[in-house]
Amino acid sequence: MTVKALYDYEFPSADRAEVFGDDQLVYVHWRGNPLFCSAVCFRVPKDMPFAEFVTSMVHTWAASDPDFDPASVTGWRLFDEQLSGGQDKSLADLGIGHKTLLSFEA
Structure with missing residues (x-):
């Protein structure tokens, strides 16, 4: 359904990249798992090694x-x-x- 604003809507997004500094939001989805039907969101440093991200964030959640x-x-x-x-x-x-x-499979 289309919505028409009655005024100019000029508010910056609260989750834009510059708000997070050296961090970022990363979404992770476990494909095919009925327990987790949607992605989870993690706030992580941009320079975090992928292996550390997987073991410390994803494995803990999964x-x-x-x-x-x-x-x-x-x-x-x-x-x-x-x-x-x-x-x-x-x-x-x-x-x-x-x-x-x-996303990943397990």
Whole structure:
């Protein structure tokens, strides 16, 4: 449904990148898991290594599913593209920016 404002709406977004400084928001979705039907959002430093992000943030969150096995995490995707790169690279080096969607299967 289209909405027409009766005045100019000129308020900056509260979650724009410059509000977060050296941090950024990263969304993570566990594809195919009915317990987590939507993505979770993490606030993380841009220079955090991907491997640290996965073990300290994603595994901790995913562990709330009793069937989660950290060794079974595969198929990382950055939006719809296969994520390629080293685990030791930072999120920024892998092209993971503010409000990016990552997804995986397990």
